[in-house]
Amino acid sequence: MQAAEQAVFAQGLDSFELMQRAGDAVAEFVHANWPEGSIQVLCGPGGNGGDGFVAASKLAKLWRDVKVYSMVPVAELTGDAAKAAALWGGPVGTLEDAVEAPHDLVLDGLFGGGLSRPLEGTAAQLAQRGGRVISIDVPSGICGLRAKPLGPCFIAEGTITFAALRPAHVLRPASAYCGNVFVADIGVPVQTRLMENSPMLWLRMLPQPGMADHKHSRGHLKVLSGGISSTGAARLAVRAGLRIGAGLATLLTPPSALMVNAGQLTAVMVKAVDGAEELAEAIQTASVVIAGPGAGITPATRANVEAILNGPGRAVLDADALTVFESQQDELFKRLRPTDLLTPHIGEFNRLFGDLLETATNKVEAVRQASVKAGCTVLLKGPDTVIAQPDGGAVVNIHATRWLATAGSGDVLAGFAGGLMAQGIDTLVAASMAAWIHGEAGRRVGAGLISEDLERQVPDILSALHGEIG
């Protein structure tokens, strides 16, 4: 049982009342989205099956052609599931009966939050049968908390869950089995610390200049360039940061790469810095400094990161700025400030945080634990990008496209985050905005995307978002 639900029961709200609300919401979800066809309702032995019985009763009242199959004989059901089964006045078949029975849709109410082991026997056979499935809470066979299948599992077109998303609804591999996920409000006052990224979370905080603003009041982003043969990554980041609204953007470059950088930048300023001491001086006026893209895994990069973390601006550390601390993570962690941001991909994450992805319950927990270790916000890039801050707040971004898996894509993301942070946005919020806008830009470009294309999508995306605000 979810902690929030337990809290509600402690307040005296009846668990069967919740089950009835859940089952009614399931029926409405099914009827609204799959208005035609006969429905085979599969009910398990616990609460998930109870929801199935309630939903079946309601769907029958909506004149739907419903047949119900229960994993255990109704007489053996106990508690709320037994009460729910009593609401259903029609015949109840066995799961074996369901295997060959004709139907158009399956409503999967076999197991939800109480799945404790892989599906076996007829349940496993039904899961692997194929066909159109709508799942209650999670597709049966998926562990909602660990966000992965325990064995055979249903593949749903749609999943309806209650009160709040579970990790399985947004994290791979489980999310791939859920189809479209709908969260029904059943009156549980949830204070979830896990959110799916969406403009709804942050639209009103999206920065836009006021009439009295000028370039100096909109934040100064500084990005550290790599050496002469690896300058492109930092340019991608700095242009992305300027485009997303930082008032000023400066590329800090080794003197040897000054000409190559200066030759390719116009609105972005370019300043030569030779070594960590000069860097420390150059970042005194920075709101945010980005380091890592193209930096190189060298003692110089490490000295530069240390200088940045001693400076006044917030830091966005990516790529080599993370890898350079591979065998001395604590040297990095002790310097990070709570408002800094790390943006590792999975390899960089493992180098910094060891086997957290293996040992934590799920990816969200792994990134939460990483953010506690680091003492700042951590964004783990992937098809399900997870952003977490040390107090447990976490956002998962699934607004993306596979075309974003290309060179330089992460540098642009770091630039978006840094550019938003430079405008004064809270780190977790800025990272969430950046991840969503990055995904949206990728979707707009689609096939053939190269990272240079992403920043060019920003004006239209920002206009659309600001249009929503009015």
Ligand SMILES: NC(=O)C1=CN([C@@H]2O[C@H](COP(=O)(O)OP(=O)(O)OC[C@H]3O[C@@H](n4cnc5c(N)ncnc54)[C@H](OP(=O)(O)O)[C@@H]3O)[C@@H](O)[C@H]2O)[C@@H](O)CC1
């Ligand atoms: N909590 C609430 O307030 C609300 C909850 N709601 C609903 O309740 C659901 C959670 O209910 P639940 O806790 O009864 O768990 P559920 O998944 O139905 O079944 C557990 C049973 O299955 C058994 N079992 C497990 N794995 C098995 C396997 N592989 N093969 C065979 N058996 C297996 C397990 O047995 P055991 O592990 O003890 O041996 C136990 O008997 C939740 O997902 C939502 O739909 C809504 O009504 C809203 C209000």
Ligand SMILES: [K+]
């Ligand atoms: K289910």
